Amino acid sequence: MKKYTSLKLKYFPTFLILIAFSVMTSCSDNDDVLPDDPQNEQTEDDDPEAVSCIEFQVAIGGNDADIVNQTITTSDGNYLLIGASKSNISGDKSEASRGDLDFWVVKMNGNGDVLWDKTIGGDAADVAYAGLETPDGGFLIGGYSRSGTSGDKAEPNLGEPDLWLVKLSSSGSLEWEEAYGGSGYEEIRALGLAADGNYIIGSSSNSPASSDKAEDSLGDIESLDFWLLKVDTDGNILWENTIGANKTDRLYDMAVTAENEILMVGSSISDAGFDKTEPSQGVSDYWIVKAAANGTPIWDETFGGTENELVSRLLLLADGSFVVSGSTFSNTSGDITQDNNGEIDYFAAAFSSSGSPLWQNTLGTEFSDQTLTVNQLSDGSFILGGYSSAGISGDKTQENQGFFDIWLTALDANGELINELSLGALGNDYVSDIVPTADGSFLVIGHSTGDISGDKTVANLGAEDFWILKLGCLDAD
Numbered sequence: 134m135k136k137y138t139s140l141k142l143k144y145f146p147t148f149l150i151l152i153a154f155s156v157m158t159s160c161s162d163n164d165d166v167l168p169d170d171p172q173n174e175q176t177e178d179d180d181p182e183a184v185s186c187i188e189f190q191v192a193i194g195g196n197d198a199d200i201v202n203q204t205i206t207t208s209d210g211n212y213l214l215i216g217a218s219k220s221n222i223s224g225d226k227s228e229a230s231r232g233d234l235d236f237w238v239v240k241m242n243g244n245g246d247v248l249w250d251k252t253i254g255g256d257a258a259d260v261a262y263a264g265l266e267t268p269d270g271g272f273l274i275g276g277y278s279r280s281g282t283s284g285d286k287a288e289p290n291l292g293e294p295d296l297w298l299v300k301l302s303s304s305g306s307l308e309w310e311e312a313y314g315g316s317g318y319e320e321i322r323a324l325g326l327a328a329d330g331n332y333i334i335g336s337s338s339n340s341p342a343s344s345d346k347a348e349d350s351l352g353d354i355e356s357l358d359f360w361l362l363k364v365d366t367d368g369n370i371l372w373e374n375t376i377g378a379n380k381t382d383r384l385y386d387m388a389v390t391a392e393n394e395i396l397m398v399g400s401s402i403s404d405a406g407f408d409k410t411e412p413s414q415g416v417s418d419y420w421i422v423k424a425a426a427n428g429t430p431i432w433d434e435t436f437g438g439t440e441n442e443l444v445s446r447l448l449l450l451a452d453g454s455f456v457v458s459g460s461t462f463s464n465t466s467g468d469i470t471q472d473n474n475g476e477i478d479y480f481a482a483a484f485s486s487s488g489s490p491l492w493q494n495t496l497g498t499e500f501s502d503q504t505l506t507v508n509q510l511s512d513g514s515f516i517l518g519g520y521s522s523a524g525i526s527g528d529k530t531q532e533n534q535g536f537f538d539i540w541l542t543a544l545d546a547n548g549e550l551i552n553e554l555s556l557g558a559l560g561n562d563y564v565s566d567i568v569p570t571a572d573g574s575f576l577v578i579g580h581s582t583g584d585i586s587g588d589k590t591v592a593n594l595g596a597e598d599f600w601i602l603k604l605g606c607l608d609a610d
Contacts, residue, residue, distance in 0.1 A: 186554065186606040188574060191245035192581070192591040194598030195220025197230075199237060200580045201599045202262045204566040207240070208270070211248060212568065214239040214578065214599060215274060217260040218252065224594035225250060231284035232256035236297075238264070238274055238305065243570065245601055251305040255280020259297060263324045265332075267366075270303040273332060275321035278312060288312045291344045296321045296336050298368055311368035315340025317350070319360065323387035323447075325395065327363065327426065331371060334362040335387030335397055338375065345370060351377040351407045359384040359397055361428045374428035378403030382420055386447035388455070390486075394431065395424040398447045398457050401435065411435040414467035418442050419457055421488055434488040438463025440473075442480065445519070446506045453486030458507035458517055461495060471495040474527035479504040479517055479540075483548060492548035498523030502540060508567040510575060514551060515544040516607065518564035518577065521555065531555040534587030539564045539579060543607050554607045558583025562600065570603065577602045 193199070193214070201216035218237035220226045225239070225247050235254030238261065241247055253259070253274070261276035278297035280286045285307060286297070295314035298321065302308055313319070317340035325333035338360035341349045351358050358377030364370055376382075376397075384399040401420035405412045408430050409420070418437030424430050436442070440462035448456040461480035464472045469480075470493060478497030481504065484490055496502070500523035507517050521540040524532040528550060529540065538557030541564070545551050556562065560583025568576040581600035584593050589600070 186604045188603040188605050190602040192598040193225045194594040195226035196223035196595045198597040201565050204568050204578045205264055207266055212241045215261050215264040220595055228252040234258040234260055236261040249305045253285045253299050255286035256283035262322050265324045272301045273324055274299045275324050277320040292316045295319055313345045315343040315346035322385050325389035328393040331365050335384050336360045337383045348375040352380045356381040357383045376408045378407045378409035385444045388447055388449040393426045397422045398444050400444050415439040416441045419444055436468045438469035439466040445504050448507045456483045456507055458504045460503045475499040476501045478502055481517055494548045496528045496542050498529045499526040506566050510569050513546045516567045517542045518567045520563050534558055535560045535583055537561040552607050556588045558589035559586040574603055574605045
């Protein structure tokens with residue numbers, strides 16, 4: 134990992150995280166990375182004209198492609214970065230690749246220094262999407278696996294691929310691993326801690342009744358349903374439930390509420406029927422489901438316009454209300470109250486604890502803009518993070534640096550746009566998480582194919598690296 138203190142920020146403005154894994158053939162040489170030498174650092178004190186929101190930035194990676202999909206703040210004030218890697222031992226990666234893609238988990242401190250990293254995988258593609266800190270101080274990591282019995286995976290593949298859950302100690306040692314699935318496709322997207330200390334798995338499946346799956350897929354052949362599981366602290370299944378309708382319903386995020394109910398969000402192209410009580414508004418809608426502690430649906434809400442609405446993340450708030458981030462192709466229609474700015478726009482909507490809409494906002498440019506995450510800062514504002522392929526147009530006031538740049542938009546408590554900021558290099562740059570820090574700043578955590586250029590002052594170690602920035606403000610002026 135190489136770290137570089139912020140220079141004057143030049144605002145040129147950029148995943149579909151449904152795994153946009155850019156695998157490039159060329160890798161940066163470590164000799165090209167700026168050294169951690171104070172003579173090479175420049176601060177705002179050295180340059181009175183320098184005005185920058187960036188407090189520091191780091192690149193974390195190995196000699197191939199590495200992406201981060203989720204970040205959690207740990208109880209000791211550090212951060213756990215959860216994703217996937219194709220790299221062998223090199224750069225920040227201390228263990229060899231097990232096969233194709235592996236789970237890659239990195240613990241990082243507040244200064245961007247790597248504390249430890251762990252590679253978990255088999256002989257095929259294994260991708261981690263979600264994690265949580267367990268009551269014993271360890272970590273639960275979930276994703277999907279295409280590997281058979283090989284490497285760290287003790288069980289054969291049940292379908293293509295399977296859910297894969299791994300338990301790590303507080304220092305990253307592998308304690309146990311379990312695969313779950315049927316004869317079809319399964320993937321974990323979210324994990325939650327139940328009130329009794331057991332674990333909730335939020336996933337999608339198109340399997341018929343087979344292996345660990347007790348129910349047939351509810352939709353057409355190969356259509357996905359939400360698949361909700363509860364497992365004990367050793368990974369044994371306590372119950373599982375298939376939730377869906379007649380076509381594809383894909384879960385993207387989940388949270389366990391203060392009442393120990395389970396809130397799920399995803400995208401649906403289904404009509405009313407089975408577990409879905411409302412018809413489709415367009416091509417694809419937000420589908421929100423609240424279930425009881427035993428996995429039985431309590432209510433559901435379909436929300437969308439006449440085109441596609443794609444879900445990315447769920448943010449559960451302290452009062453039980455929640456914000457769903459995503460993207461929209463729709464103009465004013467159905468539940469959508471604003472026209473689209475271009476091809477696809479950022480879209481966020483807030484709902485009460487009972488699913489009633491509170492506010493919504495569509496933000497975008499003349500081209501493609503996709504929201505990948507949302508979080509709330511200490512002042513009550515919300516930040517949407519994603520990528521943009523456009524220059525100055527619509528709600529965006531800065532040019533792009535590369536093809537896709539990180540685009541951050543700040544909303545007030547009522548969902549109105551306050552400010553926005555683009556960050557990028559000559560490549561593709563994506564954000565997967567916005568994480569508030571204890572000192573009032575926030576981390577922008579994503580991944581990048583770009584080398585030193587634009588806003589990026591750290592060289593890539595491989596084809597694609599984790600790119601982490603700490604920002605003290607969000608101001609494009």
